[in-house]
Amino acid sequence: MKRFLVLFCLIVCHMAVFAQQTTNVEMADTMRSSGKIYVVIAIISTIFVGIAIYLFAIDRRLKKIEREK
Numbered sequence: 001m002k003r004f005l006v007l008f009c010l011i012v013c014h015m016a017v018f019a020q021q022t023t024n025v026e027m028a029d030t031m032r033s034s035g036k037i038y039v040v041i042a043i044i045s046t047i048f049v050g051i052a053i054y055l056f057a058i059d060r061r062l063k064k065i066e067r068e069k
Contacts, residue, residue: 031037 028037031040
């Protein structure tokens with residue numbers, strides 16, 4: 001069942017790539033040309049890394065509490 005679920009997710013993600021439009025996005029081109037896109041990517045990456053660290057810390061605390069009981 002787990003394999004089927006992973007396979008299904010991969011297929012859905014693969015189809016989403018084909019569903020994207022091929023036209024250029026003017027806002028992205030403008031941000032890329034001025035270098036602001038790298039700031040946006042850096043901020044989003046920092047947020048995701050912070051969330052991941054927070055979740056791992058919570059997981060570690062929960063495991064510790066579960067071992068104590």
